[in-house]
Amino acid sequence: MRLTGPRLDGRVAVVTGAGRGLGRRIAEAFTAQGCRVVAASRSVEQLKDWAEAHPGRAAAVAADVRDPEAMDALMRTARERFDGLDIVVANAGVSRPGPAAVLAPEAWDEVMGTNLGGVVNCTRAAVPHLEESPAGRIINLSSVLAARPVRGAAAYCASKAAVEAYTKVCALELAAKGITVNCLAPGFIDEGMGRELRANEAVWAHYRTKLAGGRMGTGDEVASAAVFLAGGESDYVNGHVLEVNGGVSW
Template sequence: MTRLSGKTAVVTGGTRGIGWRLARRFLEEGADVVVASRDRGNWRPEPVAGGARVTFHPVDVRDPASAQDLMSAAADRFGTVDIVVANAGVSRPGAVEKLAPAHWAEVIDTNVTGVFNCAQAAIPHLRLSTEGRLITVSSVLGSRFAPGAAAYGASKAAVEAFTKVLAVEVAADGITANCLSPGFIDEGMGVQLRQNEAVWEKFRTKLASGRMGRGDEVASAAVFLAGDDSSYVNGHVLEVNGGLFW
């Protein structure tokens, strides 16, 4: 399992949930990984077989200078930036009528502007890579709608549109831009959803597979988008949802 050997990956929102699952899989696949987040939280480096290396770097994706510093630090540490996963995101549920403007702004600033900042900071570095990969992260709620998800759903729909435009712009530089769209996953926000019995009961019956997805299943899809096998996949939204019907 060394499909990413010799490559450097940057994963924002990488200290917990799906982000950490992706970072760990990239390490297992031989990549050197920069795990980035606003705070270190409970994250601690773990021994990794195969010689891959991992480091933590703080970032606030809402701040363009912070995103630029992250990419420069990754290049300085490992010599190159080949894969960037713009995964950092927040959710602030609430009906439109009652949603606090500050919560709306927080979601848009993090989930949309944060992706823009990371992509803009990453492109000059990815252009120097032989096979640059930029992966954004959406959600099932980017293309399907649920009450109370106005801010989060709008932000993820924007990420999908942004990624498709980005793919057209960077293709000539040998960079691909694709979007990973998890369904209901038993990690991070998915755990909170499953613990809310009233809400979970509404969504549980919509899963053709009869279960939530696992973080490692999303990570496998991310490895595909990050590796050589996806060289002719560009501007694509890859749903990992077990056959969700809605």
């Protein structure tokens, strides 16, 4: 992990969707940088080893981002456990592939409710706490597919494009409260859904040729970008979509 120095020392963060994949990597990077972290997942069993490895600086909470009351409780947990809240990473996401014309309504609702609704619920719950921080940060997870849509991913692409628009509106509205709001837009990353895509040889053969860097990115590379957006180096970065994709073209 190419991270140096305790760049988030003394800060308190909440990371959703932290049970595996990019959320887990971001939570690990934050604790490595001196941050105290409340990591949320629908199953805390996935986070047990991480929390035990960082006693006094890490807490695992079972929470569903689709539930506004659960997000209120999550932010209060961070405030009560670690005496504050400075950073929120809204990472939880799902994908339900299918052609737009036949995609089941329940699949659409699940994707939009998690990917977009989860970001909205996190923001609403976090702002009353973040506005008391000297440098509040909200980091929402978008995707390369927000700006470069593909067939068969109508719900996912639409949800991530909406996250980017919502982020930019929140950046305008919350700046006066001392809160910056930015997006991370990973490309093809060797974690979670990206790893599943690479396992499908026929699909991966098509997308592999689109990567200027010739390889998938790593979770640590995305986590490093999250550390930047969470720390003091990004004080004047607001309403930005930071693409972490090694160069993608199609």
